[in-house]
Amino acid sequence: MKRAIVTGCAGFVGSHVTQKLLQLGYHVTGIDNFRSGKSEFLRDFLNHENFLFKKLDLNSCKNLEDYFADAEIVYHLAANADVRGGVEDTYVDLQFNVLMTHRILECMRKQGVKRLCFASTAAALGEPKIFPTPEDISVPTQTSIYGASKMSCEHFISSYSNCFEIEAYAFRFVSLLGPRYPHGHVIDFVKRLHENPRKLKILGDGSAKKSYLHIDDCVKALVLVCEELRPALQKRIKFDVYNLGYDGYIRVRDSAKLIAREMHLDPEFEFEKQIRGWKGDNPFVHLSIEKIKNLGWEPKFNIQDSIKSTVNWLLAEPWMFKK
Amino acid sequence: MKRAIVTGCAGFVGSHVTQKLLQLGYHVTGIDNFRSGKSEFLRDFLNHENFLFKKLDLNSCKNLEDYFADAEIVYHLAANADVRGGVEDTYVDLQFNVLMTHRILECMRKQGVKRLCFASTAAALGEPKIFPTPEDISVPTQTSIYGASKMSCEHFISSYSNCFEIEAYAFRFVSLLGPRYPHGHVIDFVKRLHENPRKLKILGDGSAKKSYLHIDDCVKALVLVCEELRPALQKRIKFDVYNLGYDGYIRVRDSAKLIAREMHLDPEFEFEKQIRGWKGDNPFVHLSIEKIKNLGWEPKFNIQDSIKSTVNWLLAEPWMFKK
Numbered sequence: 001m002k003r004a005i006v007t008g009c010a011g012f013v014g015s016h017v018t019q020k021l022l023q024l025g026y027h028v029t030g031i032d033n034f035r036s037g038k039s040e041f042l043r044d045f046l047n048h049e050n051f052l053f054k055k056l057d058l059n060s061c062k063n064l065e066d067y068f069a070d071a072e073i074v075y076h077l078a079a080n081a082d083v084r085g086g087v088e089d090t091y092v093d094l095q096f097n098v099l100m101t102h103r104i105l106e107c108m109r110k111q112g113v114k115r116l117c118f119a120s121t122a123a124a125l126g127e128p129k130i131f132p133t134p135e136d137i138s139v140p141t142q143t144s145i146y147g148a149s150k151m152s153c154e155h156f157i158s159s160y161s162n163c164f165e166i167e168a169y170a171f172r173f174v175s176l177l178g179p180r181y182p183h184g185h186v187i188d189f190v191k192r193l194h195e196n197p198r199k200l201k202i203l204g205d206g207s208a209k210k211s212y213l214h215i216d217d218c219v220k221a222l223v224l225v226c227e228e229l230r231p232a233l234q235k236r237i238k239f240d241v242y243n244l245g246y247d248g249y250i251r252v253r254d255s256a257k258l259i260a261r262e263m264h265l266d267p268e269f270e271f272e273k274q275i276r277g278w279k280g281d282n283p284f285v286h287l288s289i290e291k292i293k294n295l296g297w298e299p300k301f302n303i304q305d306s307i308k309s310t311v312n313w314l315l316a317e318p319w320m321f322k323k
Numbered sequence: 324m325k326r327a328i329v330t331g332c333a334g335f336v337g338s339h340v341t342q343k344l345l346q347l348g349y350h351v352t353g354i355d356n357f358r359s360g361k362s363e364f365l366r367d368f369l370n371h372e373n374f375l376f377k378k379l380d381l382n383s384c385k386n387l388e389d390y391f392a393d394a395e396i397v398y399h400l401a402a403n404a405d406v407r408g409g410v411e412d413t414y415v416d417l418q419f420n421v422l423m424t425h426r427i428l429e430c431m432r433k434q435g436v437k438r439l440c441f442a443s444t445a446a447a448l449g450e451p452k453i454f455p456t457p458e459d460i461s462v463p464t465q466t467s468i469y470g471a472s473k474m475s476c477e478h479f480i481s482s483y484s485n486c487f488e489i490e491a492y493a494f495r496f497v498s499l500l501g502p503r504y505p506h507g508h509v510i511d512f513v514k515r516l517h518e519n520p521r522k523l524k525i526l527g528d529g530s531a532k533k534s535y536l537h538i539d540d541c542v543k544a545l546v547l548v549c550e551e552l553r554p555a556l557q558k559r560i561k562f563d564v565y566n567l568g569y570d571g572y573i574r575v576r577d578s579a580k581l582i583a584r585e586m587h588l589d590p591e592f593e594f595e596k597q598i599r600g601w602k603g604d605n606p607f608v609h610l611s612i613e614k615i616k617n618l619g620w621e622p623k624f625n626i627q628d629s630i631k632s633t634v635n636w637l638l639a640e641p642w643m644f645k646k
Contacts, residue, residue: 143486148478148481159409159466280482
């Protein structure tokens, strides 16, 4: 019996990863406190015979390490994933990213769990000067507290990897799209267009260039590296980082037009003057995905299809706007 | 009246920086909890009319931000500086480095303090592949929890710098030597030779190459960047990083011989088999110091002189071995 822990199992990425691991024959213990996760995202597998759900808080729960006994791998996907909020609540990224990840690492160390998959972010690269941006760019100057916290997690993970022989893979995601997409510009735009179909207010001047990846392509990559190829990879490495994105980008204004068209609307767009939508917003995201492509991975969904499928999923799940 | 805050003012670096700032005409509020700082290090300036000492704990003290009102600059030098201990106590670097630095940043934000000097470390670069190692190497794979924690501090600082307009300078030190040197291989070797002048046990095989900088040269660099040149520098940058080291290195075994000779001893050396002295020990430290040299800084003390002056200071301060 193979056992996996998925933190944030009721979240966007966590719920898809859990489903995939159950398909692969894992017994999965999923942990979530519904801070940003949603019970609806558990529906499709809550009653799976190999799934055990634990509603608990990773920061405060006592004896957390008990749940980690005999696990083969931890998919640590619980996080604060809201980049914008860090300026208002300057503790949230420290608490839900750095402290929580340190606690997960401690649980792994104490229970001898030797494999970790970690969700990092393109935002941890600040505002890079090289595009498409490779994994091995210079130590970045951080532009958001969120990015700082995620890169700090990477550092603690690599140090634990070296000090305690943990095999760890970090993935720097661009923004993800697809079913169970919970927050970001697509849901914001769809929501605003529901409220007023004739006018759409956009943060920033619409010229920012962003890259997006479909959740299915993302999960495929995590499983490829952490499950399928790892017996070959781990002989060489204890810690490794992969960019995960689509080899291209779209301007915010074009994304807005696409979303409106998919909703059969023709609103007037209202832009701001500055390029950045908020403090710490990165006006150009385009990651190099050569490293993971060299392992045989290739995204199936282009950015336009990812956006359209997200809009259509949201339109079919009206409860998403009531929360 | 110019006011500065020095955290860790009873520590090795903090006590020298405090003295220098008092010389420069600053009113200095020095904070220390004597966790690793020593009251003896305050002797030379405790009664200076512009010095105010506060014995308090930066992690737990209430209303910490009250002390930060009206400060021009914070020299944040309080830290856990023991690289080796992180494997035994895996929380100490998180607590005394990351959480404490975040708290200092919060105090600065709340009180509108706009300038920060931060003590980072060469250890935050893991085991680099380029020598001498420049500031802008690739995002490092961390080898020690200490290094991970200090690089995390750099990230939080640069994100605060961007989000809250704080001018911040981080300095990545090699190991420092000179008066008030409190821990590291020189004091270890002198102590062991006091106990047994005929045999010296050395961690590692003695072939590791390390770089050292004299504390006087270090303080000179901090003041040059953060006080003297900054009116010119700050027009261009909000956050910047400088390596601080000596352009050269010495093997551990040669350092041991030099220390013994300075003590007029001729011990037998006992080495271990592996090159690293402990988990996370970096077998080769040699930083490029071109960036700060281009600002006009130059170290006065070479590595041999730094080691000798440290041995002689320790021999003249026997109380250092009783603590």
